Amino acid sequence: MTSKERCLAAIAGRPVDRVPVFPLLMFLSADRAGITYREFASDGASLARAQLLMRERFGIDAISACSDAFRVSGDLGGEMIFPADRPPYLARPIVRDESDLPRIGRPDPTRPGSRMADRCNAVSIMSKAAGRDCLVLGWVDMPFAEACSICGVSEFMLMLADRPKLAHAVLDRLADVVVDFAVAQVNAGAAMIGAGDAAASLISPAMYREFALPREQRVCEAVHDAAGLVKLHICGNTSALIPDMIRSGADLFNVDHMVDFVQARDAYSAAGRCFKGNINPVDLLTLRPDAVSRHARELIELAAGTRYMLSAGCEIPAAVPDEVFAAFCGAPKEGRRI
Numbered sequence: 001m002t003s004k005e006r007c008l009a010a011i012a013g014r015p016v017d018r019v020p021v022f023p024l025l026m027f028l029s030a031d032r033a034g035i036t037y038r039e040f041a042s043d044g045a046s047l048a049r050a051q052l053l054m055r056e057r058f059g060i061d062a063i064s065a066c067s068d069a070f071r072v073s074g075d076l077g078g079e080m081i082f083p084a085d086r087p088p089y090l091a092r093p094i095v096r097d098e099s100d101l102p103r104i105g106r107p108d109p110t111r112p113g114s115r116m117a118d119r120c121n122a123v124s125i126m127s128k129a130a131g132r133d134c135l136v137l138g139w140v141d142m143p144f145a146e147a148c149s150i151c152g153v154s155e156f157m158l159m160l161a162d163r164p165k166l167a168h169a170v171l172d173r174l175a176d177v178v179v180d181f182a183v184a185q186v187n188a189g190a191a192m193i194g195a196g197d198a199a200a201s202l203i204s205p206a207m208y209r210e211f212a213l214p215r216e217q218r219v220c221e222a223v224h225d226a227a228g229l230v231k232l233h234i235c236g237n238t239s240a241l242i243p244d245m246i247r248s249g250a251d252l253f254n255v256d257h258m259v260d261f262v263q264a265r266d267a268y269s270a271a272g273r274c275f276k277g278n279i280n281p282v283d284l285l286t287l288r289p290d291a292v293s294r295h296a297r298e299l300i301e302l303a304a305g306t307r308y309m310l311s312a313g314c315e316i317p318a319a320v321p322d323e324v325f326a327a328f329c330g331a332p333k334e335g336r337r338i
Contacts, residue, residue, distance in 0.1 A: 023316050024311070026315050027317060028054070046218040058326060060140070062137060072178070095151050116181050119181075145197045151170065165247055197234045257312070269306040273284065278311045279299065281316055296327075
């Protein structure tokens, strides 16, 4: 099987020759490509080259255009800061009150020179180079996560409680932008859109159902209508959110290390959904290659008979040694068929 066939089969619940390896690589890929993180996050060609290098060197089954959470923020006119060695960020919030709502326009995600178009370019390069054989992902942040970016995390959390009407207005406007951005990346060649909603793990299930879930559902529906798939990635302890996350319509779910693996396995398996995870990325910094391989094989065995892909719970750090990461990536080759 090709990597792409392997991933699509796992998602569909069809037999695979081995468990797919689907890590999230940002800092590690920039580091191994010998570029600054500023270049990785601001030049789509460099990002694509770094991701393709990771596939060539370690044989991973999926690569992604993920780099930072502020593509939309920059294209909405926010002042961006681009440090050399960490992700870019917004200098100050864009939306503080109702009078700022008009600042959330609907920019063209393909406009030359825009941050969204740069990511679309990365997707296009990766898709043309490896899209037949490898699962290529675009990336968006879901509207809830985008709202935390443009308003500030603490400020938006307070808005949910104190000014829910404004919070809904912000989310609805951002949903339009996120849908446009996601569909543009499918059109650029992405077979799947990775969709981050990290801050959603900070709210209660009731608030998730009110504020985050309806917009996740809208994004997933739009991507499906464009003939793409969706991976929902919510960092943190999502144990209480899993039943509602399944209702998002995503095709693949990331499970962070703070979530009990068996609980996640049982929930996603019962729903007929594919999941990936959940090795603690810090373990890859502290364990020897043989221990990492053994831990990965244990998860593969626990997931036997379900729709599963091997992954860390979140991004793999740049400081992970090559021999450790290679052991992680090679573990499914030592496991049995599922």
